[in-house]
Amino acid sequence: MLTVDLARVTFRRFAPSLTGPATAWTSNEHPIGFEATQLVPSWTARTPPGGWIEVELRARTASGSLTKWYVMGRWSEHGAPRTSVPGQGDGDGDVAVDTFVARRPVAAYQVRVTARGAGARVAALGVMASAVPQRPSVPSPSGTGDAVDLAVPRHSQHEHSGHHPEWDGGGANWCGPASVAMVLGFWGRGPGDGDLTWVGAGDPHPVVDHAARHTYDSSYQGTGNWPFNVAYAGRYGLAGFVTRLRSALELEAFVRAGIPVIASLSFKAYELPGAGYSTSGHIMVVAGFTAGGDVVVNDPAAPDDGRVRRVYPRAAFENVWLRGTGSGGIVYVLHPPEVSLPPSDGNW
Template identity: 80%
Template sequence: MCPVLTVDLARVAFTRCTVPSDVPAGGWTSEERPIGFAATQLVPSWTARTPPGAWIEVELQARTTAGELTKWYVMGRWSAHGDPRTSVPGQGDDDGDVAVDTFVARRPVVAFRVRVTAHGGAEVGSLGVMASAVPQRPAAVPSPYAPADAVELAVPRHSQQAHAGHHPEWDGGGANWCSPASVAMVLAFWGRGPAADELGWVGDDDPGPAVDHAARGIYDHSYQGTGNWPFNVAYAGLFGLDGFVTRLRSAVELEGFVRAGIPVIASLSFKEHELPGAGYSTGGHIMVVTGFTAEGDVIVNDPAAPGDAEVRRVYRRAAFENVWLRGSGSGGIVYVLHPPGLTLPPSNGNW
């Protein structure tokens, strides 16, 4: 059984599936799950145990508003050991296409099934699918804010820029490692991450070996980058965390996680003038939301800073919401990483 929680007005629905530990040789397929609205994007995320030689393949099939079933689309092949760890390009047809980690519908879809095939003794720990339809609004409407005490989580800080030129075989550090740096920060916050004996290959002069380890463990060999959202969640799962990719609708929801003690990794894009204090422009960036000021502004660990000491930033609430939520950006994409069993804040259907 694969229950779904749906909110029509927000047009975001998250489905958490229970996959049997002993996935049959031919794979496991969920029941067809209604979404509750006409969705334009589907993003799965998972954690899995993949001993050497083991891997999983995750696929999605959807039903269009016309009632027709699409083909099965491969959403990722994953192994902790990197063979394989890849998205699959070139799947586009009249119904949609897979853009690295996201099924983008050319004809809106109203239901889906997910299929998991396990190879070599792999086991799936958690599996979820986020369905959404993001309004193509040029700007996001600021969320209401009621004055509250400041909150800030003690998330360790890593600068991606401190790794410029590192390991070109995994996209070369620096400007390309925002996601590994962010995941390494959150792992460290939860007291997780690679042990010292797993970092010997990095080198004694490295400013943050856990970031290099994350880049190696997340790297998508087809996309040739470390920004594959589900792969970041799956990497965190190797260290005992649960996690998922979804869309949040406002800073109110974001603040709910932080006040529950859970830092959130957010994806956003902006021109320099749109996010005062950033000092740079980006077509796509990842940072960790760690707190909120008493005035409601957003405290982040921004790995784009030149060094660890400059990673902590405070961005104005309305500016942050706009570049994070608007349709021309990520539309509110986040990944949430947390210990299993931890109580999450109340949801309106998107986690």
């Protein structure tokens, strides 16, 4: 009998209250329930011009000692700052752009949010804690039910090649903004025409350029910061969070609830039939499932909008998405607050 070693994941929501021009809110210490190796916060917030928030984490190691506070991001919807903070590593762990990576397993954590500037408001804050096994994943059983295919708009990142080098230059680097723009469009949300006049005439989808500009991490020098993409969607009234899912069955539960999911994965071309490219890190939208259980995606790596919608074999997709040497099943979920999530046993 084959035993599958799944990721251990828990997700916790917090309700910070911030008032005044420079206010900090600190959670109680939250036990995880297992020895975790990674922590990822995510949030939605609104900040006035000149205002920003700082999100920090500290952890209690499995041996009982308390780490220092690590800065997980400084964020403003207007930029300046919108940045991760490198160079924080010590004997307990380090921050890899948007992820606290423990050098010693942790058993509990606290989160702290500091608001700078009157009027900053945090709508939602969550922390995902996980321990991801290094073994390759194996395919889950197919879900039950008919085929489902959500009508998510299709945006190719490559139709923006060379755009705005100050925000990482479009093309191969804009899978995150293209994916977030697709999901915002699905929900009928996003910037209005008046917010897009700076993009310029002839752009195929100005909303992608807008998303790139407003998710760009000035330290990382890229648009792939997971919490920053969630926070961007929050500007337009969507709830959102970063977590790990543990199977295509969990992905399917979201899609059958009418919620497209943005997934992070890496692979060689031969590992994902039909992709036609290799990537060390990529973002795409899971928009459906075939009757046979294969995964329907909007893959922004397609050369043009007409080829964005693709079907990837379920087993191949699941293996490259879930394995511990990749993202370990990372997703971000964006949805209107009134749209209910499927039932969960703790990872969302």
